Amino acid sequence: AQTVTQSQPEMSVQEAETVTLSCTYDTSENNYYLFWYKQPPSRQMILVIRQEAYKQQNATENRFSVNFQKAAKSFSLKISDSQLGDTAMYFCAFMKLTGGTSYGKLTFGQGTILTVHP
Amino acid sequence: DTEVTQTPKHLVMGMTNKKSLKCEQHMGHRAMYWYKQKAKKPPELMFVYSYEKLSINESVPSRFSPECPNSSLLNLHLHALQPEDSALYLCASSRDDRLYLGYEQYFGPGTRLTVT
Numbered sequence: 656a657q658t659v660t661q662s663q664p665e666m667s668v669q670e671a672e673t674v675t676l677s678c679t680y681d682t683s684e685n686n687y688y689l690f691w692y693k694q695p696p697s698r699q700m701i702l703v704i705r706q707e708a709y710k711q712q713n714a715t716e717n718r719f720s721v722n723f724q725k726a727a728k729s730f731s732l733k734i735s736d737s738q739l740g741d742t743a744m745y746f747c748a749f750m751k752l753t754g755g756t757s758y759g760k761l762t763f764g765q766g767t768i769l770t771v772h773p
Numbered sequence: 774d775t776e777v778t779q780t781p782k783h784l785v786m787g788m789t790n791k792k793s794l795k796c797e798q799h800m801g802h803r804a805m806y807w808y809k810q811k812a813k814k815p816p817e818l819m820f821v822y823s824y825e826k827l828s829i830n831e832s833v834p835s836r837f838s839p840e841c842p843n844s845s846l847l848n849l850h851l852h853a854l855q856p857e858d859s860a861l862y863l864c865a866s867s868r869d870d871r872l873y874l875g876y877e878q879y880f881g882p883g884t885r886l887t888v889t
Contacts, residue, residue, distance in 0.1 A: 688875035700816070700863065700880035707875060746815055750875060760829065761878065763815030 657682045657749050661764035668737045669772050675722075676732045676767050678747030684708075688750040689723070690761070691732045695743040703745070706730065737771045744768050776800075777881035779864050785887045788854060794884045796847040796864030804828075804869035805847040806878060807839060810861040822847060823869055854888045861885050 658681045668674035680689070691703040706714045706723050714721050718735045734741055747764040777798045786792050796805065804823050808816035821829035822841040836858075838850040847864055861883040868876040 688877075690877060692880075699882040700865075702877050702879070705875075705877050744813070752875060759875065760818055760821070761816075766813070766815055768813075 657684070657687075657751060657762045659747055659749050659762050659764040661745075661747055661767050663767045664765070665768045665770070667770045667772060668734075670737055670739060672737055673733060673735045674737055674769065676734075676745050676747075676769065678730045678732070678764055680728050680730065680747075680749050680762075682728070682749065682751070684751050686752070688752075688759070689721075689730045690748040690750065691719070691721070691730075692746045692748060692763075693741075693743045694746065694766075695740075698743075700746075704732065734769075739771050739773060742769060742771045777864055777866055777879050779862075779881040779884050781884060782882070783885045783887075785889060786851065786854065787889055788856070790854075791850070791852045793851065794849040794862055794864075794886075796849075796866075796881055797845055798866040798879070798881075799845055800866065800868075800879070801844075802866035802868055802879075803844060804867045804876075805841060806865040806867075807837075807847070807849050808863040808865065808880075809858075810863055810883070812861075816863055820849075851886075854886075856888050859886055859888045 687708045689706045694700045704716045722731045744766045749762045750759040752759040807819040810816040819833045820839045825841045840848040863883045864881040865878040867878045
């Protein structure tokens with residue numbers, strides 16, 4: 656079974672600064688996918704960024720980038736130029752594919768509550 | 774359009790009631806999911822449908838009964854629920870075309886369920 660650990664229950668950052676959220680996972684799989692999802696207060700879960708395990712290059716999406724260290728099983732999220740709208744709970748998620756299908760089960764970490772202060 | 778819609782937004786029901794949650798997507802996705810989420814906790818997978826067939830049931834109690842009438846619609850029928858079933862119920866969908874692997878899931882806003 657896979658496990659995903661987010662060791663920072665809460666974090667805060669000043670507007671315009673950079674913050675890094677940590678995520679580690681444990682798996683015996685070689686091919687898998689990793690995601691960061693954002694869930695603002697009372698709002699829906701939004702995909703922030705995804706990373707395919709077979710790709711060495713770290714994924715980037717505008718102000719969001721990841722540091723994917725496959726050997727260390729680490730997948731951290733860096734948010735640059737933090738904005739008030741980034742305030743949310745952030746979930747790291749692992750997906751192993753289910754036998755030849757295009758979808759799989761997501762295993763989520765416990766989440767990190769990020770607060771951006773003006 | 775990357776929208777997954779869910780109705781109702783809020784639902785209060787007694788333990789003897791029967792109610793249904795509805796989820797709809799028009800992105801052409803063929804995999805649809807139900808999750809249960811307690812406050813400040815991650816979502817827990819309940820069911821997965823692929824091409825309108827139940828693919829995964831995470832040992833969910835029978836008082837929760839999913840249904841996928843067509844490729845755009847997913848229902849969750851509720852009957853004889855317990856107060857501990859109170860939670861946010863999230864629907865999600867993803868592509869499932871067997872051509873590419875590891876499609877991401879798109880989530881709806883959820884239905885906040887309270888069982889009294």
